[in-house]
Amino acid sequence: MSQQAPVLTVDGPGGAGKGTISRLVAERQGWHLLDSGALYRLTALAASQHAVALDDEAGLARVAAQLDVTFKTGSDAPQVLLEGEDVSGVIRTEQVGDAASRVATMPRVREALLQRQRDFRQAPGLVADGRDMGTVVFQDAPLKIFLTATAEERARRRLLQLREAGVDASLSSLLKEIQARDARDMQRSVAPLVPAEDAVELDTTHLKIPEVVDRLTELLANRGLVTVT
Incomplete structure (x- = not known):
């Protein structure tokens, strides 16, 4: 992959700002964007729609391999279509996020999605947002970022997002969910x-x-990957 387009990987736990930061950097540079977390969320959602249990690894791997998904960009709110249906909001719910975290622990699911993620690598460059972009998917990326936050x-941040969307939530329950998801993501045997x-x-x-965004742009420029005017 070293002769292909450059990749900026942005990994880190949920809520660290990966999605927003990655989108803004990609837009600024005119690069492609990969939201790898969306693929796992879509797999979890498609599994529920097709009555595939979250502990059925073989079934989930088939769902992942056959995902009928379209990403539509070009607006402030990019659309994600699953089997022709706009699921942009649904896949961002805590319920789907929790299910995606469970699905992501399964080696056969990760293998099914691996090449699909690598196919996003196209000129002039790619910003890849996820949890194992730099460690597994794009190991030769010339710039890897790991975003964190307490x-x-x-x-x-998640509470503010939910309130803006008109969803009532508890800060304490969100904190517990985030801590549980962090533990699951960091302790999984495959691509922790x-x-x-x-x-x-x-x-x-x-x-x-x-x-x-400015800091990442500066790092890209320092590596000779972009030109800052």
Whole structure:
């Protein structure tokens, strides 16, 4: 893969800002975007729609391999279509996120989605957002970022998102869910959530989104991957 388009990997736990940051960096540079977490969320959602149990690894792997998904960009709110239906909001719910975290522990599911993720690597470049982008999917990426933030701050951010969407939620329950998901992601036997050895770690707890975007743009420029005008 070393002769292909450059990749910026952005890994980290849920709520660290990966999705927003990755989208903004991709838009600024005119690069492609891979939201790998959406693929696991879509697998979990498709499994529920087709009555495939979350402990049926073989069934889940088939669902992952056959996902009928379309990503539509070009607006402030990119659309995700599953079997022709807009599920952009549904896949961002806590319920689907929790199911996706369980699905992601299964080796056969991860293998089914691996090449699909690598196919996103196209010129002029790719920003890949996930939990194992730098450690597994794009090991030769010239720039790897690991975003972090305290669990408390990530729970607070999620609470604000839900309230803006008109959803009532409890900060304490969100914190418990985030901590449980972190533990599951970090302790899984396949592709656990850890920084790549050559990743740049960035704590976003006290940083604003534009500051993080500027920092990543600076790092890309320092590696000769983009030109800052």
